[in-house]
Amino acid sequence: MTDSLLDSLHSAVPELRLKTDAGDLEHYGRDWTRRWTPNPLAIALPGSVEEVQAVMRWASEHAVKVVPSGGRTGLSGGAVAANGELVLSLERLNKPLSFDRVDRTLTVQAGMPLEAVHNAAREEGLEYPVDFAARGSCSIGGNIATNAGGIRVIRYGNTREWIAGLKVVTADGELLDLNRALVKNSSGYDIRQLMIGSEGTLGIVVEATLRLTDPPPPTNVMLLALTSFEALMEVFAAFRERLQLEAFEFFTDIALKHVLAHGAVKPFDEVHPYYVVTEFATGDEAKEAAAMAAFEACMEAGWVADGVISQSDAQAQQLWRLREGITESLAPHVPYKNDVSVRISRMPAFLEETQKLLGEAYPQFEVVWFGHIGDGNLHINVLKPADMAQADFVRDCEQVTKLLAQALKAHEGSISAEHGIGLVKKNYLDSTRGPAEIALMRGIRQAMDPAGLLNPGKLFDA
Numbered sequence: 001m002t003d004s005l006l007d008s009l010h011s012a013v014p015e016l017r018l019k020t021d022a023g024d025l026e027h028y029g030r031d032w033t034r035r036w037t038p039n040p041l042a043i044a045l046p047g048s049v050e051e052v053q054a055v056m057r058w059a060s061e062h063a064v065k066v067v068p069s070g071g072r073t074g075l076s077g078g079a080v081a082a083n084g085e086l087v088l089s090l091e092r093l094n095k096p097l098s099f100d101r102v103d104r105t106l107t108v109q110a111g112m113p114l115e116a117v118h119n120a121a122r123e124e125g126l127e128y129p130v131d132f133a134a135r136g137s138c139s140i141g142g143n144i145a146t147n148a149g150g151i152r153v154i155r156y157g158n159t160r161e162w163i164a165g166l167k168v169v170t171a172d173g174e175l176l177d178l179n180r181a182l183v184k185n186s187s188g189y190d191i192r193q194l195m196i197g198s199e200g201t202l203g204i205v206v207e208a209t210l211r212l213t214d215p216p217p218p219t220n221v222m223l224l225a226l227t228s229f230e231a232l233m234e235v236f237a238a239f240r241e242r243l244q245l246e247a248f249e250f251f252t253d254i255a256l257k258h259v260l261a262h263g264a265v266k267p268f269d270e271v272h273p274y275y276v277v278t279e280f281a282t283g284d285e286a287k288e289a290a291a292m293a294a295f296e297a298c299m300e301a302g303w304v305a306d307g308v309i310s311q312s313d314a315q316a317q318q319l320w321r322l323r324e325g326i327t328e329s330l331a332p333h334v335p336y337k338n339d340v341s342v343r344i345s346r347m348p349a350f351l352e353e354t355q356k357l358l359g360e361a362y363p364q365f366e367v368v369w370f371g372h373i374g375d376g377n378l379h380i381n382v383l384k385p386a387d388m389a390q391a392d393f394v395r396d397c398e399q400v401t402k403l404l405a406q407a408l409k410a411h412e413g414s415i416s417a418e419h420g421i422g423l424v425k426k427n428y429l430d431s432t433r434g435p436a437e438i439a440l441m442r443g444i445r446q447a448m449d450p451a452g453l454l455n456p457g458k459l460f461d462a
């Protein structure tokens with residue numbers, strides 16, 4: 001069956017690059033979650049938009065399910081192919097296509113890594129400001145499909161804000177040219193925006209036109225040691241009031257322990273329970289004085305016990321590594337990840353409730369907290385004890401996620417702030433979206449992919 005299907009694909013798209021070795025199936029069939037056993041039919045690596053269209057026409061004709069695949073750095077199982085799907089990797093479509101100085105837009109193929117997008121924008125003297133630690137391996141197409149956030153959302157917003165236009169191949173192989181980079185376009189439904197965050201369930205992004213912005217101002221990076229969890233939102237308010245924040249990120253002593261074990265440089269002699277890395281605009285005396293004023297106010301209030309400010313780019317990078325290295329340092333422990341958000345105004349009450357809940361619920365596990373606190377986004381990673389079976393660990397964690405989902409519902413938050421629902425959180429979608437809204441989402445998916453070919457089982461069961 002597999003052979004005859006692949007023969008027919010080969011006949012339909014003769015130049016298509018296909019991979020079927022066991023190692024490739026394993027490599028392309030999973031993402032960073034590592035929870036599901038990969039089992040794809042094959043890996044298709046189209047070299048042009050026309051080939052993507054031809055693959056989808058073939059998939060439509062033969063009722064073959066397709067998993068769109070970027071860098072597979074996803075943390076929600078969105079790019080997992082565990083049920084005989086064809087993986088459609090955008091990896092070979094990885095080039096910049098055009099830059100428009102008047103429109104200040106950069107058009108790129110969807111498989112281009114985020115870091116390469118940054119570099120291409122900087123070559124033109126401009127900035128693509130969405131940024132996070134997976135920049136070297138995630139793709140812009142994956143960023144769009146998950147509406148990725150990252151460390152600069154507090155200043156620049158999510159991926160959604162930066163997408164001027166998209167080219168998308170539909171389930172039946174049509175090519176949609178969405179919004180064509182127009183600034184104003186009041187001509188009906190904005191399908192471009194619908195595609196953003198759709199997790200590969202509505203179409204395959206093949207090209208994106210990105211808005212660029214001015215290069216960031218000169219900045220300084222400060223690491224703060226906090227005395228208590230309660231101090232966190234106070235320190236955030238004190239800094240936000242006085243400074244133009246580019247980033248405000250939080251992590252705990254347990255997170256620090258893991259990054260240090262991974263080779264980062266120890267910042268303070270003493271251990272403190274909580275830390276913040278913040279980056280803010282500097283460049284003149286007034287801004288530097290404002291930064292010192294914020295720091296001193298927090299010290300006087302007893303919220304901050306210690307601090308260090310970067311004196312060079314190398315030191316700024318060292319401080320950033322303490323935050324950005326966390327996800328990678330935890331990966332060997334196969335963490336169970338929660339990626340939740342509430343409105344910033346709700347954060348103090350939500351933090352208090354969640355800390356109590358997790359303290360009671362997880363006495364037996366190591367729990368690592370970190371996150372983009374300035375966006376109301378918290379990452380709570382529970383680490384699997386080495387001697388515990390994966391299935392037992394996930395079952396225990398899911399019990400707590402149910403409680404967390406209830407707390408989120410009460411605080412009008414989201415069970416997925418920026419990683420997507422994928423497979424990991426689909427049982428909890430109704431904590432964030434109402435029944436009528438989920439019914440509409442189903443209807444949209446049905447309209448755009450009536451045969452249910454695109455990323456089946458992800459986000460919700462069709």
Ligand SMILES: Cc1cc2nc3c(=O)[nH]c(=O)nc-3n(C[C@H](O)[C@H](O)[C@H](O)COP(=O)(O)OP(=O)(O)OC[C@H]3O[C@@H](n4cnc5c(N)ncnc54)[C@H](O)[C@@H]3O)c2cc1C
Pocket residue numbers: 031032067068069070071072073074075077078079090110111131132133134137138139140141142143144145146147148149150151199200201203204205206327328418419422455458
């Ligand atoms: C160290 C580390 C740090 C991270 N930090 C952050 C962070 O700060 N903020 C954040 O938001 N995320 C973060 N992530 C998660 C991840 O990098 C993002 O979700 C990223 O956007 C995924 O991109 P990708 O190309 O790897 O997508 P993949 O993992 O390949 O796919 C993700 C989803 O998008 C779909 N998809 C991929 N390409 C396409 C396409 N061309 N068309 C349609 N659908 C497509 C897939 O089917 C899947 O559902 C981090 C991950 C790691 C490993």
